[in-house]
Amino acid sequence: MLTIWLNYMVKKRKDDTTEGKILAAARKVFTTKGMAGARMQDIADEAGINKAMLHYYFKDKEKLFEVVFMEGAGEFFPRINKLFESDASLEEMITRFVEEYLDAMQRSPYLPWFIMNELNRDADTFLEKIWAAPNRPNPAKFLALIEKEIKKGNIKRISPLHLLLNLLSMTIFPFIAKPMITRNLHLDEMQFRYVIEQRKTEIPKFIMDSIRK
Amino acid sequence: MLTIWLNYMVKKRKDDTTEGKILAAARKVFTTKGMAGARMQDIADEAGINKAMLHYYFKDKEKLFEVVFMEGAGEFFPRINKLFESDASLEEMITRFVEEYLDAMQRSPYLPWFIMNELNRDADTFLEKIWAAPNRPNPAKFLALIEKEIKKGNIKRISPLHLLLNLLSMTIFPFIAKPMITRNLHLDEMQFRYVIEQRKTEIPKFIMDSIRK
DNA sequence: ACTTTTGTTAACCATTTGGTTAAACTATAT
DNA sequence: ATATAGTTTAACCAAATGGTTAACAAAAGT
Numbered sequence: 001m002l003t004i005w006l007n008y009m010v011k012k013r014k015d016d017t018t019e020g021k022i023l024a025a026a027r028k029v030f031t032t033k034g035m036a037g038a039r040m041q042d043i044a045d046e047a048g049i050n051k052a053m054l055h056y057y058f059k060d061k062e063k064l065f066e067v068v069f070m071e072g073a074g075e076f077f078p079r080i081n082k083l084f085e086s087d088a089s090l091e092e093m094i095t096r097f098v099e100e101y102l103d104a105m106q107r108s109p110y111l112p113w114f115i116m117n118e119l120n121r122d123a124d125t126f127l128e129k130i131w132a133a134p135n136r137p138n139p140a141k142f143l144a145l146i147e148k149e150i151k152k153g154n155i156k157r158i159s160p161l162h163l164l165l166n167l168l169s170m171t172i173f174p175f176i177a178k179p180m181i182t183r184n185l186h187l188d189e190m191q192f193r194y195v196i197e198q199r200k201t202e203i204p205k206f207i208m209d210s211i212r213k
Numbered sequence: 214m215l216t217i218w219l220n221y222m223v224k225k226r227k228d229d230t231t232e233g234k235i236l237a238a239a240r241k242v243f244t245t246k247g248m249a250g251a252r253m254q255d256i257a258d259e260a261g262i263n264k265a266m267l268h269y270y271f272k273d274k275e276k277l278f279e280v281v282f283m284e285g286a287g288e289f290f291p292r293i294n295k296l297f298e299s300d301a302s303l304e305e306m307i308t309r310f311v312e313e314y315l316d317a318m319q320r321s322p323y324l325p326w327f328i329m330n331e332l333n334r335d336a337d338t339f340l341e342k343i344w345a346a347p348n349r350p351n352p353a354k355f356l357a358l359i360e361k362e363i364k365k366g367n368i369k370r371i372s373p374l375h376l377l378l379n380l381l382s383m384t385i386f387p388f389i390a391k392p393m394i395t396r397n398l399h400l401d402e403m404q405f406r407y408v409i410e411q412r413k414t415e416i417p418k419f420i421m422d423s424i425r426k
Numbered sequence: 427a428c429t430t431t432t433g434t435t436a437a438c439c440a441t442t443t444g445g446t447t448a449a450a451c452t453a454t455a456t
Numbered sequence: 457a458t459a460t461a462g463t464t465t466a467a468c469c470a471a472a473t474g475g476t477t478a479a480c481a482a483a484a485g486t
Contacts, residue, residue, distance in 0.1 A: 018433075018434085032333075033249065034247060034249060034250070034330075035250075036246065036247060036249040036250030037247070037248075037249030037250070039472090039473070039474090040473075040474060040475085041472095041473075041474095049434080049435095050434060050435055050436080051435095051474090051475090052434075052435070052436085052475085052476080052477090053433080053434065053435090054474095054475095055474085055475065055476080056432095056433075056434080057433095060474075060475070061474065061475090113333060115393075116389055116390060116393070117330065119392045119393055120245075120326060120389075120392055137397075139397070139398075156422070158419070159411070159415060161398070161408065162408075162411065162412065162415045162416075162419070165383070165386075165387055165394070165408075165412075166383050166416075166419060168386065168390070169382040169383045169385075169386035169387065169390075170378070170379050170382045170383060172382075172386065172390070173378075173381065173382035173385065173386040173389075174378055174382065176329055176333075176386075176389060177329060177381070177382075177385070179332045179333055180328075180329070180332055181378070184350075184352070185352075185374070195374065195375075195378075198372070198375065199375065199378075202372060202375045203379075206371070206375070206379060206423050207423070209369070209422070209423040209424070210419050210420070210422040210423035211422070231463080231464085252442090252443070252444090253443075253444060253445085254442095254443075254444095262464080263464060263465055263466080264444090264445090264465095265445085265446080265447090265464075265465070265466085266463085266464070266465090267444095267445095268444085268445060268446080269463075269464080273444075273445070274444065274445090
């Protein structure tokens, strides 16, 4: 009993346990090489442990991938959804959406890429597993809010669908195209982070300037 | 001699030759499964030919991939570059950029995804091969034009970099996120095409509304 | 103390996969 | 007709890869 308590208090940091090391390694390898390109041996090497441990802690490749994937998606979707469900003003909602999204992606820059990738590879399997979850972002309320604002005459007449697409595009795309952007515009890691930081204000300003009457 | 001429006149359509069938199949398999996920047998099956033919016409997997890839990139980059190099007005350049890009992508919807994917997977190998080509889009002139318009007082003071990012994002992203968009907004193939068609006018309008003084 | 459970390793296995080969078949040229 | 070059096939091969096993070590429970 005492040992349990002690163990609890002195709990190894997540990344120091074998399981943690595997997850960190898997995250890295899966997200750079994709599900198909990732090698179990690569993950084991990256984690500095024996390949058999991967199967000890996570049944097989499929399961390990799923855990890594869900871990990411589970952090992503809920906060977005919560925002869509809130009753903030349009401008506030856009501003906070961009901020939250960009922050989440700064923390896990691999995620949007990862999700798009698997979605593209095997949409059905993925969607049945993840998309059905109760935390799936539902843009309906956001679209409705735009229509309301148009009717009230607060903003220009614009297609809510295209406004939503524009918002998502400008927020997410830079992370997906990061290798292209950094290379072609000669940005290093720091500069890229800085550009993203700027976008937290640039995107909302850009949008509001466009739709404001 | 006669037979040669006849053969020329009655030339099989590209897609009926073995080589053509392989390329079409490879395009399909590579772009849905990625380089790592694609199986040579899958490509052979898709083409309805023997696996050995793949190696007969295209040395190995790497080479076949490269041909498919270059074929796509070669259609993509030059037209963009040509536009950036032209001396159209800013609004015209933006409008034509969106049109050309969206048209190219309607024709090869897999391409942007494909390029991003491989760029993400193995940026260095890819960039050394393709990026160094003389047709690489060079945004410098576009950025310079924006600055000039700002100085002339024709448009608002806006970061040229962010304007470029916004333009690229809004144009390309919907194709990368297509599976997510169609699913989450309940759009079928036709409706998606229609939305894209709308964006040819929506995006330029959205941008100009935002930057016009 | 010793038994049980949990964690770890190296060697091994079965299957998949990219790639080869040699033989057969086809069209063309001489 | 026969040789020649180009095309296609089935069978085969070596390497890579996901996964298993049996032995062993450490920790925890009694």
